[in-house]
Amino acid sequence: MSMAALLRGNWSFYKRCKRHVDIRMAFCRSMASKTPVGFIGLGNMGTPMARNLLKHGYPVIATDVFPESCKELQDSGAQILGCPAEVAEKADRIITMLPSSPNVIEVYTGPNGILKRIKKGTLLxxxxxxxxAVSREMAVAAEKTGAVYMDAPVSGGVGAASLAKLTFLVGGVEVEFNAAKELLTCMGANVVYCGQVGTGQATKICNNMLLAIGMIGTAETMNLGISCGIITRVVKSSLFSGISGLYMLIYIYTDSLRCLGFQAAINLPYCIAASYLMLQPACKQCKKNVSLAYLRIGR
Structure with missing residues (x-):
């Protein structure tokens, strides 16, 4: 047998083997889709997100620091456990939706945290x-246990969560992106890969910064118009009808200025404080502080 014929034979054998492995892996992924998904954090966002996983046929094992928050999801068919560590024992794919960095650190690394009983190969x-920076710390801690951590903050509010129209901004190992996307598409309309761990959070900060700037600008514009003697509805109408009536400004106006109630005297603290809170992760990241006095709350 010639060397060329031998090589052709080996190549044909390799392709048959590869096809068999690909089919086997696809089968394993299909079977994995039927395994339970852990969900920790059942607040205003977490509950509708977990409910959408149930709607797509995923068994959900969940917990929350407030037991009363679990009842709605339990009534929808989820299994409720006592702590994050117990969820980690029963699920190899876990989603967390928590209020702040300290909450995330506690849920992952605390005495009853996920990483205390996590299984090797678990997707977080x-x-x-x-x-x-906290996302990167959690990724390092997860890697030491053999787990994979990805940050995937969301853009969109409670309404988008209920309708499964969230946008997920994902940071993490790229080869794991499709595994994460399988679950995230059940809860959102857009899933965007941003880069390595932490870039999802950084992208979310950019979104929040733009929204905060828009909220402050819109509030200042309303305040200026009214202080100049213009009727509130005229200021509103001009904003909607001119070039400033772009979709983004309409969204910002509707979302951030409903607190004003179209009163004669505009009360800015809500909008400014909301902007301050949204910018806090960015401020910590660049080691700077935003002064509430500078933002002129309660002038």
Whole structure:
């Protein structure tokens, strides 16, 4: 047999083997889709997100620091456990949706945290909006246990969560992105890969910064118009009808200025304080502080 014929034979054998392995891996992924998904953090965002996983046929094992928050999801068919560590024992794919960086650190590394009883190979997806540095710390801690951590904060509010129209901004190992996307597409309309761990959070900060700037600008514009003697509805109408009536400004106006109630005297603290809170992760990241006095709350 010639060397060329031998090589052709070996190549044909390799392709048959590769096809068999690909089919086997696809089968394993299909079977994995039927395994339970852990969900930790059942607040205003977490509950509708977990409910959408149930709607797509995923068994959900969940917990929350407040037991009363679990009842709605339990009534929808989820299994409720006592702490994050117990969830980690029963699920090899876990999503967390928590209020802040300290909450994430506690849920992952605390005495009853996920990493205390996690199984090797578990996929961890954190959809909280936190400091990118904390995401990177959690990724390192997870890697030491053989788990994979990805940050996937969301853009969109409670309404988008209920309708499964969230946007997920994902940071992590690229080869794991498709595994995360399988779950995230059940809860959102857009899943964007941003880069390595922490870049999802950084992208969310950019979104929040733009929204905060828009909120402050819109509030200042309303305040200026009214202080100049213009009727509130005229200021509103001009904003909607001119070039400033772009979709983004309409969204910002509707979302951030409903607190004003179209009163004669505009009360800015809500909008400014909300902007301050949204910018906090960015401020920590660049080692600077935003002064509430500078933002002129309660002038």
């Amino acid at each position: 997806i954190d959809s909280s909006t936190i400091d990118p």
